[in-house]
Amino acid sequence: MNDMRIAERDVDSMESKITARKVQVFYGQNHALKDVDVDILDKTVTAFIGPSGCGKSTFLRCLNRMNDTIDGCSVKGSIKLDSEDIYDPKVDPVQLRAKVGMVFQKPNPFPKSIYDNVAYGPKIHGLTRNKAELDEVVETSLRKAALWNEAKDRLQSPGTGLSGGQQQRLCIARAIATSPEVLLMDEPCSALDPIATAQVEELIDELRSQFSVVIVTHSMQQAARVSQRTAFFHLGNLVEYGETGQIFTNPKDPRTESYITGRIG
Amino acid sequence: MTDIMGSAPVPASRARRSSLMAQDALSKRRNAAEARFKIYGIVAIVIAMLALVWLLISIFSVGLPSFRQTFLTMPIELPADKLDKSGVRDVAVMSKVTTVGYAAVIQAALEKAIKEKGIDVGTMTPKDIAGVISLEAPAQLRNYVLANPELVGTTIDFEVLANGRIDGFFKGRVTMESAQLDSNVKPEQLVLAEKLTEAGIMAKRFNWGFITAPDASDQRPEAAGLGVAIIGSFYMMIVVLVLSLPIGVAASVYLEEFAPKNRWTDLIEVNIANLAAVPSIVFGILGLAVFINFAGLPQSAPIVGGLVLTLMTLPRIIIPARAALKSVPPSIRDAALGVGASKLQSVFHHVLPLAAPGILTGMIIGLAQALGETAPLLLIGMVAFVRDYPGMPLDGFFNPASALPVQVFSWTTRGDPGFVERASGAIIVLLIFLLIMNAVAIILRRRFERRW
Numbered sequence: 001m002n003d004m005r006i007a008e009r010d011v012d013s014m015e016s017k018i019t020a021r022k023v024q025v026f027y028g029q030n031h032a033l034k035d036v037d038v039d040i041l042d043k044t045v046t047a048f049i050g051p052s053g054c055g056k057s058t059f060l061r062c063l064n065r066m067n068d069t070i071d072g073c074s075v076k077g078s079i080k081l082d083s084e085d086i087y088d089p090k091v092d093p094v095q096l097r098a099k100v101g102m103v104f105q106k107p108n109p110f111p112k113s114i115y116d117n118v119a120y121g122p123k124i125h126g127l128t129r130n131k132a133e134l135d136e137v138v139e140t141s142l143r144k145a146a147l148w149n150e151a152k153d154r155l156q157s158p159g160t161g162l163s164g165g166q167q168q169r170l171c172i173a174r175a176i177a178t179s180p181e182v183l184l185m186d187e188p189c190s191a192l193d194p195i196a197t198a199q200v201e202e203l204i205d206e207l208r209s210q211f212s213v214v215i216v217t218h219s220m221q222q223a224a225r226v227s228q229r230t231a232f233f234h235l236g237n238l239v240e241y242g243e244t245g246q247i248f249t250n251p252k253d254p255r256t257e258s259y260i261t262g263r264i265g
Numbered sequence: 266m267t268d269i270m271g272s273a274p275v276p277a278s279r280a281r282r283s284s285l286m287a288q289d290a291l292s293k294r295r296n297a298a299e300a301r302f303k304i305y306g307i308v309a310i311v312i313a314m315l316a317l318v319w320l321l322i323s324i325f326s327v328g329l330p331s332f333r334q335t336f337l338t339m340p341i342e343l344p345a346d347k348l349d350k351s352g353v354r355d356v357a358v359m360s361k362v363t364t365v366g367y368a369a370v371i372q373a374a375l376e377k378a379i380k381e382k383g384i385d386v387g388t389m390t391p392k393d394i395a396g397v398i399s400l401e402a403p404a405q406l407r408n409y410v411l412a413n414p415e416l417v418g419t420t421i422d423f424e425v426l427a428n429g430r431i432d433g434f435f436k437g438r439v440t441m442e443s444a445q446l447d448s449n450v451k452p453e454q455l456v457l458a459e460k461l462t463e464a465g466i467m468a469k470r471f472n473w474g475f476i477t478a479p480d481a482s483d484q485r486p487e488a489a490g491l492g493v494a495i496i497g498s499f500y501m502m503i504v505v506l507v508l509s510l511p512i513g514v515a516a517s518v519y520l521e522e523f524a525p526k527n528r529w530t531d532l533i534e535v536n537i538a539n540l541a542a543v544p545s546i547v548f549g550i551l552g553l554a555v556f557i558n559f560a561g562l563p564q565s566a567p568i569v570g571g572l573v574l575t576l577m578t579l580p581r582i583i584i585p586a587r588a589a590l591k592s593v594p595p596s597i598r599d600a601a602l603g604v605g606a607s608k609l610q611s612v613f614h615h616v617l618p619l620a621a622p623g624i625l626t627g628m629i630i631g632l633a634q635a636l637g638e639t640a641p642l643l644l645i646g647m648v649a650f651v652r653d654y655p656g657m658p659l660d661g662f663f664n665p666a667s668a669l670p671v672q673v674f675s676w677t678t679r680g681d682p683g684f685v686e687r688a689s690g691a692i693i694v695l696l697i698f699l700l701i702m703n704a705v706a707i708i709l710r711r712r713f714e715r716r717w
Contacts, residue, residue, distance in 0.1 A: 066603065069602060095605070098604075101603065102603035120604060120606075121604035124610055177604075
């Protein structure tokens with residue numbers, strides 16, 4: 001299995017952004033993730049698929065250490081961002097999260113204005129020197145998140161007053177306002193209708209030119225549509241990882257085939 | 266088992282036959298139970314409302330008259346030979362004349378006024394005539410003259426308090442019949458009071474003294490006021506607010522957001538809940554032992570009262586504050602951490618503002634409870650008879666003072682019926698303060714909520 005993955009990676013000439021080796025995650029006694037080895041490539045959309053409870057969200061949350069906030073969760077193995085171990089005791093998770101942004105399953109804008117939502121990250125990280133720069137960051141972030149046209153006339157109205165799809169794009173704008181290097185998305189479209197989903201998917205494809213995007217999804221169609229690389233998780237194991245086209249048309253592991261054809265999961 | 270299986274189709278067929286227009290037995294029972302429950306609820310609310318209305322009617326009917334008081338207004342001659350023999354108008358020298366000297370001055374003025382108006386006093390002795398005036402009146406006049414020494418030698422129009430029994434006569438508390446049995450007042454004095462009223466010397470007006478004046482001794486309920494008690498309660502509330510808001514919020518934020526969930530924090534949580542249930546008088550004993558006997562702080566001082574009430578209020582603030590923090594959705598914390606905010610930033614920028622209305626409500630309810638608390642204050646000596654106003658903050662926090670609920674308690678223990686009215690009046694003042702605090706709580710909550 002490992003051999004196959006290495007073979008796949010050799011095909012891709014792009015450099016890897018995140019390198020995970022032998023990652024184990026425990027929730028107390030529960031061994032949630034076993035021996036996961038993944039290389040996430042720069043400027044690529046990587047999709048994590050798998051049945052519920054397979055550990056794909058857990059692994060995603062390892063990548064920006066959001067698991068630290070869960071009591072009794074421990075992570076072993078090594079995860080390197082640009083060859084720096086993010087679980088090194090010297091690493092401040094707060095700094096890490098500024099580099100590895102995250103968009104959550106449920107849109108969770110702050111109960112503040114649209115402007116303040118986007119401006120919050122740059123403000124706390126001191127990324128701008130004055131109001132004009134901040135305005136510019138807010139505008140470009142909202143433009144990148146394809147929300148500018150809808151929101152430009154109501155920047156001071158509350159972010160919670162937007163529709164679900166708009167809220168999720170606002171959360172994406174908020175995440176990219178801090179200029180992260182990697183954007184993690186945990187089922188970003190599960191609470192959205194098909195039209196909003198299409199908008200977000202389009203957006204993900206555009207974001208690929210600037211960031212490495214990792215997306216967890218339950219929809220195999222979505223994984224097939226937006227991602228270049230796909231990882232299939234099952235029962236805490238990484239079963240197969242490779243180019244999306246290959247995973248969906250010619251899976252090497254029988255479990256992957258069963259899942260994408262709807263027999264398990 | 267087979268029996269149940271066998272009988273199963275029977276109810277089904279019965280159900281099929283029943284009409285929607287007629288209720289079956291089960292529905293009837295269920296609906297009856299629901300109707301009964303609604304009636305219980307309405308009865309409970311009616312009983313509660315009746316109790317409230319009864320309480321308010323009894324307090325207001327007894328207490329409202331204390332806001333009006335009978336006064337005598339008459340010209341008073343201030344003879345220089347009696348009040349300032351030295352003639353230099355030196356206050357230090359003048360203060361050698363006691364209230365006895367001023368009582369004679371007032372008595373002379375009243376007799377003169379009665380003569381001028383042509384009022385027939387019959388066989389009343391001068392002492393009886395002077396008895397319609399409050400025992401407090403000489404002190405009132407003396408204070409006024411000592412504050413304005415240049416008035417000696419002139420004649421001033423001065424307003425003095427009428428005696429409590431005379432005041433009670435105009436408020437219906439004292440009648441001719443009761444006066445015959447009462448050694449403190451004679452029916453002739455009541456007749457004289459009626460004549461003085463007709464002559465325009467005696468009249469009832471709004472009694473600012475009830476709110477501003479200090480307490481008075483047992484013999485002169487007409488002079489007793491809430492001034493010292495209101496200042497004392499106000500100072501204590503400042504102490505409680507200044508101490509319990511930061512401590513309470515810091516404790517609840519730490520326990521809710523930062524503390525590890527282990528046996529120790531569980532123990533702390535249980536004990537905070539227990540503290541909220543500790544009888545308040547226990548905190549009084551604690552305050553007496555720690556703040557007065559050990560720390561050596563003065564008795565009857567608002568600082569000690571405030572500290573004791575802070576101890577009592579803290580758990581009552583921490584519990585609702587933690588509930589308010591807990592009710593903030595975790596997605597907000599995730600969102601803040603996800604954009605790279607530190608734990609502290611996520612709490613102070615996002616969680617705390619969202620929890621603020623709940624924290625504020627708990628805070629003000631805790632303060633309101635503290636304002637009405639009596640028992641612990643009795644133990645630290647706030648029930649003492651205090652006639653001197655406490656000074657300005659911060660020194661004033663260490664001066665003796667009273668407190669509103671304690672004043673109510675001490676007035677209800679006194680013999681003169683005039684104090685019953687005062688006690689109810691003090692309760693009205695206390696209720697007004699509580700209403701104001703609740704209104705502030707609602708306004709603050711609205712304002713904070715409007716932001717989102």
